[in-house]
Amino acid sequence: MGAEDRRPATIYDVAERAGVSIATVSRALHGSSLVAAKTRDRVVEVARTLRYNPSQAGRQLAQGRYMAMGIVFPDLAGPYYAEVILGYEDRVAAHGCSVLILATHRRPNAEELAMDLAGRVDGMVIMGRTIADRVVARIADQRPVVLLARPPVGEIESINADNTASAERLTEHLLGHGYQRFAFLGDPRESPDVGGRYAGFRSALAAAGRRVPRPIRCGFSVAAGHEAALALLRKPHRPQALVCANDEVALGVLSAADELGLSVPAEVAVTGWDDILAARPARLTTVRQPMRELGATAASWLHERILGERVGGRHEVLATELVTRASCGEHPG
Amino acid sequence: MGAEDRRPATIYDVAERAGVSIATVSRALHGSSLVAAKTRDRVVEVARTLRYNPSQAGRQLAQGRYMAMGIVFPDLAGPYYAEVILGYEDRVAAHGCSVLILATHRRPNAEELAMDLAGRVDGMVIMGRTIADRVVARIADQRPVVLLARPPVGEIESINADNTASAERLTEHLLGHGYQRFAFLGDPRESPDVGGRYAGFRSALAAAGRRVPRPIRCGFSVAAGHEAALALLRKPHRPQALVCANDEVALGVLSAADELGLSVPAEVAVTGWDDILAARPARLTTVRQPMRELGATAASWLHERILGERVGGRHEVLATELVTRASCGEHPG
DNA sequence: GCGCCGGCTGAAAGCGCTTATGGTAATTCG
DNA sequence: CGAATTACCATAAGCGCTTTCAGCCGGCGC
Numbered sequence: 137m138g139a140e141d142r143r144p145a146t147i148y149d150v151a152e153r154a155g156v157s158i159a160t161v162s163r164a165l166h167g168s169s170l171v172a173a174k175t176r177d178r179v180v181e182v183a184r185t186l187r188y189n190p191s192q193a194g195r196q197l198a199q200g201r202y203m204a205m206g207i208v209f210p211d212l213a214g215p216y217y218a219e220v221i222l223g224y225e226d227r228v229a230a231h232g233c234s235v236l237i238l239a240t241h242r243r244p245n246a247e248e249l250a251m252d253l254a255g256r257v258d259g260m261v262i263m264g265r266t267i268a269d270r271v272v273a274r275i276a277d278q279r280p281v282v283l284l285a286r287p288p289v290g291e292i293e294s295i296n297a298d299n300t301a302s303a304e305r306l307t308e309h310l311l312g313h314g315y316q317r318f319a320f321l322g323d324p325r326e327s328p329d330v331g332g333r334y335a336g337f338r339s340a341l342a343a344a345g346r347r348v349p350r351p352i353r354c355g356f357s358v359a360a361g362h363e364a365a366l367a368l369l370r371k372p373h374r375p376q377a378l379v380c381a382n383d384e385v386a387l388g389v390l391s392a393a394d395e396l397g398l399s400v401p402a403e404v405a406v407t408g409w410d411d412i413l414a415a416r417p418a419r420l421t422t423v424r425q426p427m428r429e430l431g432a433t434a435a436s437w438l439h440e441r442i443l444g445e446r447v448g449g450r451h452e453v454l455a456t457e458l459v460t461r462a463s464c465g466e467h468p469g
Numbered sequence: 470m471g472a473e474d475r476r477p478a479t480i481y482d483v484a485e486r487a488g489v490s491i492a493t494v495s496r497a498l499h500g501s502s503l504v505a506a507k508t509r510d511r512v513v514e515v516a517r518t519l520r521y522n523p524s525q526a527g528r529q530l531a532q533g534r535y536m537a538m539g540i541v542f543p544d545l546a547g548p549y550y551a552e553v554i555l556g557y558e559d560r561v562a563a564h565g566c567s568v569l570i571l572a573t574h575r576r577p578n579a580e581e582l583a584m585d586l587a588g589r590v591d592g593m594v595i596m597g598r599t600i601a602d603r604v605v606a607r608i609a610d611q612r613p614v615v616l617l618a619r620p621p622v623g624e625i626e627s628i629n630a631d632n633t634a635s636a637e638r639l640t641e642h643l644l645g646h647g648y649q650r651f652a653f654l655g656d657p658r659e660s661p662d663v664g665g666r667y668a669g670f671r672s673a674l675a676a677a678g679r680r681v682p683r684p685i686r687c688g689f690s691v692a693a694g695h696e697a698a699l700a701l702l703r704k705p706h707r708p709q710a711l712v713c714a715n716d717e718v719a720l721g722v723l724s725a726a727d728e729l730g731l732s733v734p735a736e737v738a739v740t741g742w743d744d745i746l747a748a749r750p751a752r753l754t755t756v757r758q759p760m761r762e763l764g765a766t767a768a769s770w771l772h773e774r775i776l777g778e779r780v781g782g783r784h785e786v787l788a789t790e791l792v793t794r795a796s797c798g799e800h801p802g
Numbered sequence: 803g804c805g806c807c808g809g810c811t812g813a814a815a816g817c818g819c820t821t822a823t824g825g826t827a828a829t830t831c832g
Numbered sequence: 833c834g835a836a837t838t839a840c841c842a843t844a845a846g847c848g849c850t851t852t853c854a855g856c857c858g859g860c861g862c
Contacts, residue, residue: 144611146818157842162820172840187607192589193535194818196526197847204569204589212558214746218551225545225572229582234589235570236537239558249562256525256537256567274520278477358746387750413547413691414747417720479848490812495850505810527848530817807860815852822845829838 145186147194154182165190205438206236206253206260207431208267214356214384215412216427217263220284223428224261227435233258240266247271254279259438261431262286264327280441282434287328291449293441295434297425299329302456303336306407306423307379309458311344313465315377315405318346321364321389322381323353330381333409337379349375354385361388369396369404376405377464383408383415383422390418390463401465411459421464424457478519480527487515498523538771539569539586539593540764541600547689547717548745549760550596553617556761557594560768566591573599580604587612592771594764595619597660613774615767620661624782628766630758632662635789636669639740639756640712642791644677646798648710648738651679654697654722655714656686663714666742670712682708687718694721702729702737709738710797716741716748716755723751723796734798744792754797757790 151158156175163171164179171179182188196202205228209217225235238253240246250267251274254260259280262272272289275281283294310318318341324334338348354364361380365388368374380386386408390400398404408415411424433452440447484491489508496504497512504512515521529535538561542550558568571586573579583600584607587593592613595605605622608614616627643651651674657667671681687697694713698721701707713719719741723733731737741748744757766785773780 148818158819159821159843160841163841166820170840175840187610189584189588189611191530191818192585193526193529194847195820197524197530197818197849198820200847202526212551212555215548215551218545218548221570222545222572225570226574229571229576234586237554237558237568237570238562239555241559243562251522252525253567255522277520278522358749384746387746390750412747413717413720413745414750416691417723417747417751481848491849492813492851493811496811499850503810508810524848527817528850530819530848531850533817804862805860806862807858809858810856812855813853815850817849819847820845822843824843825841827838827840829836831836832834 144191145188147188147190150179150183150186150188153186154179201442202256202258203232204234204236204257205435206238206257207263208238208240208250208253208260209263210239210266211241212239214382214410216382216410216425219427220263220431223431224435225431226428227432228439231435231439233439236260250275258442261434261438264329280438282437284430284434285327285329288451293437293450295430295437295452295454296332297329297430298453298456299332300336300339302423302458303333303379304340305336305458306421307337307340308344309421309460310377310379310405310407310464311340311346313377313405315465316346317373317375318377318379319349319368319375320351320379320381321354321361321368321385322351322356324351325353326356333379333381356382356384358384358388358391361385362392363388365389365392366396369393369398374404378404378406380406380408383410383412383420386420386422386463387414387418390420400463405465406463415459416461419462421461422459424459426454426456429454477524478521480521480523483512483516483519483521486519487512534775535589535591536565537567537569537590538768539571539590540596541571541573541583541586541593542596543572543599544574545572547715547743549715549743549758552760553596553764556764557768558764559761560765561772564768564772566772569593583608591775594767594771597662613771615770617763617767618660618662620664621784626770626783628763628770628785628787629665630662630763631786631789632665633669633672635756635791636666636712637673638669638791639754640670640673641677642754642793643710643712643738643740643797644673644679646710646738648798649679650706650708651710651712652682652701652708653684653712653714654687654694654701654718655684655689657684658686659689660714666712666714689715689717691717691721691724694718695725696721698722698725699728702726702731707737711737711739713739713741716743716745716753719753719755719796720747720751723753733796738798739796748792749794752795754794755792757792759787759789762787 147158147161151161164176228235254275261282261284263284269289276292288294320337322330324331341348354360386406389406393400408420408422411422415422480491480494484494497509561568587608594615594617596617602622609625653670655663657664674681685697687693719739722739726733741753741755744755748755
């Protein structure tokens with residue numbers, strides 16, 4: 137231990153010990169060509185023996201860059217955000233920067249924390265419905281910001297997965313199975329992603345001349361899906377195909393069907409979203425999103441903006457992929 | 470947009486506009502009692518209209534604290550690390566600090582990145598086999614460090630889940646089912662956690678007078694488990710009970726068994742570790758770890774050390790919980 | 803009327819670093 | 833051999849903040 141008492145060496149310590157100025161130390165350690173090879177070696181050697189690790193606070197202040205990027209997301213439960221963050225972290229690190237994270241999970245002071253974060257980074261990503269538009273705009277006013285899976289705010293750049301189109305494809309696929317009665321589980325108001333999914337669900341049904349049911353509003357967890365499905369599947373005229381807002385909800389539906397003795401897909405078809413790990417063993421038909429790519433693209437955009445490249449308000453919609461497994465029914469012709 | 474050109478307001482701008490010195494601004498915005506209420510209100514008002522957001526670099530340098538803590542982990546695939554990080558982030562935020570993350574995933578310059586991280590935080594957590602002992606020691610020499618799920622390094626504080634004890638309990642449970650031939654899937658060398666699990670597996674078998682099989686070394690993914698299980702279960706004298714290093718591997722085993730037409734648990738019993746979301750629909754017997762608590766405890770320890778409380782080299786082992794589901798066999802007795 | 807004290811504020815130092823700017827010795831060239 | 837480069841290094845300014853210290857001013861007691 138003793139980490140608490142031993143004050144870490146500063147650039148001054150190195151300079152003194154090596155018999156040079158701090159400017160030379162700085163240059164030597166950054167491989168500047170303005171320093172003689174002999175001096176450089178000596179400085180590097182001293183730095184090593186002194187275990188010198190530059191204080192980033194000093195650097196940040198001096199060169200006006202943090203060499204860090206932030207990301208704000210609602211939660212880390214479920215693989216969705218973890219994957220996005222992973223893609224983000226990977227790309228950010230490739231650009232030589234560190235990653236700051238902030239999970240807002242309904243914290244009352246989330247916006248204050250986000251502002252604080254903004255004061256520590258060169259740019260940041262804001263995901264989902266975490267921060268009020270007003271605050272997002274304030275942050276974007278002083279730092280490059282990219283919105284991920286979030287409704288647009290002014291001209292701020294954004295990246296989304298193509299929820300609507302994939303929902304249409306999914307719904308059309310189910311229509312192809314011949315199902316008549318549909319249900320949508322999830323709250324379109326809760327997340328822009330779910331909003332887009334419901335929109336696609338609706339438009340596909342409408343295009344086929346079917347009645348469009350209202351969404352069954354429920355949370356995003358397995359438990360929420362389970363509970364909602366129990367109520368729904370006990371009805372006399374129960375739906376034949378349940379389109380769930382994400383895989384967690386779909387897993388809850390599966391366990392509810394099991395509990396009620398209903399076989400999937402013969403008596404009820406179920407689909408999810410995200411293609412999480414559990415989807416495969418559960419044989420769940422779902423939609424795969426390019427989660428890592430979402431994060432990676434956002435990181436690159438930020439990096440370009442930070443470097444001052446004059447790129448304008450980009451808005452990208454990434455394609456998704458329908459993954460059909462057993463839960464939606466035997467594949468038709 | 471325009472985030473690139475508009476230079477954010479500094480404390481000087483606020484001071485000038487409010488007609489006070491920067492010292493007063495600083496005090497006013499921190500609610501110091503040394504400033505008159507009237508002045509404070511005026512300063513706060515000006516700060517708002519100027520959209521002043523303090524640069525954290527300046528603060529960090531001035532008060533010698535980063536108000537940030539780091540965490541280094543191998544990867545974010547699978548829910549394990551995500552959960553730990555979530556517990557960590559939550560507690561760190563409660564202490565008013567930000568969180569820096571670093572995923573090393575076999576990056577060649579991981580240690581350099583970790584050193585860099587160390588220069589941006591007040592303390593940090595290092596998980597798993599990410600960083601060489603030598604580097605860990607160097608970091609711990611200048612910052613408080615807590616090791617998580619990592620073999621000890623010197624006197625550096627550490628927190629672990631009780632892998633060995635729970636592995637013993639799990640193995641005893643399987644012995645209670647009457648199985649004769651066991652296998653362990655996972656590489657004890659890859660992670661200290663797996664090492665502990667294999668150790669418990671071994672000691673329980675040894676205590677029962679059984680032969681202890683060598684571990685079947687495989688990766689941590691579903692695919693790795695699948696592949697390893699295919700080879701293993703095709704053998705004429707195949708094992709009856711497969712103890713897997715984690716749930717992902719166990720899921721791979723389940724799908725392999727399915728592929729080979731072997732029923733679980735009648736023909737082969739399978740167990741996992743971590744109780745990830747997919748474990749429930751897969752009816753997987755597994756071991757639940759207090760993942761969030763691991764992260765939260767580490768955060769609190771760091772916080773205490775940073776505040777200078779003279780606490781010594783603590784080492785804690787957190788208890789785990791056996792979760793029995795169908796995959797290990799019909800429950801005996 | 804004078805000295806004191808307490809409430810409030812400003813001036814200034816300093817945190818650790820980067821980066822012009824300037825200066826000196828060693829080299830080159832006319 | 834003197835002047836003009838060149839190669840190298842030190843000095844110093846400045847990044848945006850916190851915090852110590854000193855100072856000002858009005859009100860109090862004597």
